[in-house]
Amino acid sequence: MEHHEEQGEAGRRVGRRPGALKIVGLALAGALVLGTAAVGWAYWHLNHNIKSVDIDSALGGDRPARAETTPAATASASAAPLPTGSLNILVLGSDSRSGKANKELGGGDSTGARSDTAMVVHIDAGRTKATVVSIPRDTLVTRPACPLPSGGSTAAAHNVMVNTAYELGGPVCAVKTVESITGVRMDHYIEIDFSGFAKLVDALGGVDVTTQTIQDDKSHLQLKAGPHHLDGKQALALARTRYGIGDGSDLGRIALQQQLVKALLEQMAGTRLLTDPARLYRVADAATAGLTTDTGLDSLSELMRLGQSLKGLTSDQVKTVMMPVVTAPSDHNRVIAKEPAASKLWASLR
Template identity: 50%
Template sequence: MSAESTPEPGIPGEPGTDGPRHRAKGPRKQRSEHSKALRLMAWTAAGIVVLGGTGAGYLYFKLNGNIKSVDINGALGTDRPRKVDNGSENILVLGSDSRSGSNRKLGGGPDDGSARSDTAMIIHVYKGHKKADVVSIPRDTLIDRPECTDTKGTRHDAASGVMFNSAYTTGGAACAVKTVESLTGLRMDHYLEVDFSGFEKLINDLGGVPVTTTKNISDKQSHLNLKAGTHTLNGRQALGLVRTRHGVGDGSDLGRIQLQQAFIKALVTQVKHVGIFTSPEKLYQLADTATSSVTTDSGLGSVGALASFANGLKGISSSNMHMITMPVEYDPANPNRVIVQQAKAQQVWTALKNDLPVPASATKGTATGEAKGVVHAG
């Protein structure tokens, strides 16, 4: 088949062109070719790479085979909050604290194959996909965990007064989603999980992430030692930053969450400025790392679906991401645990359900962790 008759690949979510190509005259020719190059690069970034003839199919299936997915809908059935059809989306993102394989040396602890949800965030994407609210759920929050069935069909009993991250440890992704939906009354449209080693490699592939720290941060447990000032964090340093809880603030999980939120904003900014669209090889490297590092719900379990999903989020800049923590207070019986401030938390969930901004009153007077402003984009 000649190059003139080969269908042109499209951007995820848009149809390709199968008809003959017509060359524009004059200055328009340059714009047309530039536009075509950008479309090819966007396709590459999504994982559908065209790096030359017969290799394209291999690279597609290579990336497609990287993705691990779980059937959340099949495990949870119909006993879930109703999906609100207002154009918004809710995505549960977990950072998994695995104790096996390449994560062993990063996570510490015994190589027993166990895993915890070290980080949990609900990303609410507003209608129009131009802004998002990110609500962090402290892993040390004491909750009532609902009965749930995991993706292997095993049923797990309900439990009262247990830590939030016990849901993932007990029943994996399905039980984590079930617990979040029970806690919030919000339907989770998608699930994304990133592991330690994948996170570290992704940061390295990006060439690091610039941040500025306003205070010295030193934590032997997370292997982090940063002087106040501007740094370009490599993967190991970035991982240490999002995991540290003793090096800054009041030493609680809440302080760590504030560091995580600041780093995510810096990461989003870096991705938009790193210039990956000028290098197809760089795009493929990042796509390979990203698809190897995530576990998704089955709805995102292919390169095409994941690419279309990512393409729909690309319009959200760090300045349009509102970061908050689920309203909590320290547990009077145990200062190392927190409990939900129910009335304030309900303000958050009601606003998101109706695709409205979270009112400032919802987060006033809540426990914070005292680490806000310590880290920001460099």
């Protein structure tokens, strides 16, 4: 009898194990489904963060020639090869005045926007070296006629500031104007607004820079000379400050912006994003939240593909320069391209 009861007890114990395993299996399956759904939602969310403009269609064929691109060989025959050709990207930091977050960071009233920062990023063939050329926003240029989304076009204008192109005609006119003054085809367009930049710096854990003494009441930045760890709001103020350094012109600010670009590249390289999925998502969310691109970069997969093609590019191989300029004869508060130095610089990027 005792033996029978033990068998029964044993039988019940054995009978429980498949049930327990089934519950565990269902729980794991549920977690997998939820995990897959979360990944799918995250991908959808990041994709929908990105705004885009079809610049190629708007400008048509009246543009500088596109540089030839050469695909690299890949280990997998089924994988699309990564491009290795040279690339030129117009990067704008926009003084956006829309949205609560941008307004709190100094974006002004509720309408309009300006291109506060303009850089042409040239990536050499092989994609292991790059040159970042800053164009002072106070540069006087001839702004070409630009097509408008509503139809018609803006009027061509002479002796106007370069940043008026974005203000009047948006990304399309910004690209057309930069291509007109440089003779260089912009393969891509990337724009990030105030809040997007600040969120990106915060998601990366801040950024380390060494500065001179800065006291700028307009950008609300007060820094002593020496090293600093800046959060997003402070880094944005550093990128915008001009009155607390040098002669208060845009040229002094450009030097700070270029220093900040290299510091951010070093911060990204030193942050182990691939081993911290949660942080990787926060950085990706911040990077895409304030982003506007051309239609060639308006998906997460396209941005990732661009990033993969640049995996051999390190911050010490990024050269930062400013377009050569001189004081404009018509206005000592403005500058014009210094020739032939400016033309030689742009020719080297074609």
